[in-house]
Amino acid sequence: MNKYTISLYIFIAIAILIFHSCENEIAKIQAITKKSEMPLLTSYDVNVLYSDSGLIKTQLNSPEVNDYAEETDKPSYTEFPNGLNIMFYDTNMVVKASLTAKWGQYQKQKKMWEFKNNVVLVNIENDTLTTEHLFVDTENEKMTSDVYVCIKKKDGSKMQGKKGFESNLTFTKYQFKGVSYDGWNY
Numbered sequence: 001m002n003k004y005t006i007s008l009y010i011f012i013a014i015a016i017l018i019f020h021s022c023e024n025e026i027a028k029i030q031a032i033t034k035k036s037e038m039p040l041l042t043s044y045d046v047n048v049l050y051s052d053s054g055l056i057k058t059q060l061n062s063p064e065v066n067d068y069a070e071e072t073d074k075p076s077y078t079e080f081p082n083g084l085n086i087m088f089y090d091t092n093m094v095v096k097a098s099l100t101a102k103w104g105q106y107q108k109q110k111k112m113w114e115f116k117n118n119v120v121l122v123n124i125e126n127d128t129l130t131t132e133h134l135f136v137d138t139e140n141e142k143m144t145s146d147v148y149v150c151i152k153k154k155d156g157s158k159m160q161g162k163k164g165f166e167s168n169l170t171f172t173k174y175q176f177k178g179v180s181y182d183g184w185n186y
Contacts, residue, residue, distance in 0.1 A: 041066070042064065042065070046060070046061065046063075047059070060087075062080045062082070062085070063083065064080070065078060065080055077107045079105045083103060085099070095124075097123050098121070099120070101115035101119040101134070102117035102118050110139070111138045112135060113136035115136070116133050117132060119132065119134045123170065129171065131150070132148070143169065143171065145161075147164055148163075149161045151174075
């Protein structure tokens, strides 16, 4: 074998090693940077006012908001990984309800909110709902939960839905699943 043939073999061996290791690295990079796992947009210290016909209806505050793009297997959504606070106003800018949670998500196509972890909802009558998981379906104008909920009325009485509840969007009309009232089970 001459000097050029040996050099050619060494070059081919090195090229195979380089391309082989690059292929593995590219696969790892693609797995790490998978589009659905990374937000399209991240915003911090967000304060959003939603108005209709010149009247403020809702104010949302969150320390972090992540928007995710639509993919073939997953619709677009907005996530609030570090919690959120929402205030709902009437036409006179009086707070008619408020909601806080340590985590939230809004699915744009379904017009569905999901809240988790220390969810607290207070209505205009100062009834306070606490739960660990709440869905708000704005399309069908209802709120639901399939886990324990407790409503403390302003007179101090408590109502508990051991298997959840369903309510209108203003949290003024609701029904429970697996009910107890001040310790009595129904």
